[in-house]
Amino acid sequence: MGVQRREGATLAEGELTGHSHRLQEANAVQLWVQGNHLFLEVKESSATLVHEEHQAIELPQGLYRVWRQREYRPDAYVEVMD
Incomplete structure (x- = not known):
């Protein structure tokens, strides 16, 4: 599977708050996706x-x-909602 x-x-x-985790200096970074990563x-x-x-x-x-980030619950690991 290639990198895009x-x-x-x-x-x-953020699913609950609408806040996002983002890089302040957008021109200094590049995001890459490979499958689900x-x-x-x-x-x-x-x-x-920030x-x-x-x-x-x-x-x-x-x-x-x-x-x-994930939380442990007895029946599964669940992604933390923000």
């Missing part, structure tokens, strides 16, 4: 991940795999 370029700088949209490439020396309800996170240059 994805436009934008939003990692995840999302990857973030920080092309500049750093980029800032969200209205969390503290900003400074990401150094590099390639990152992005995944949704």
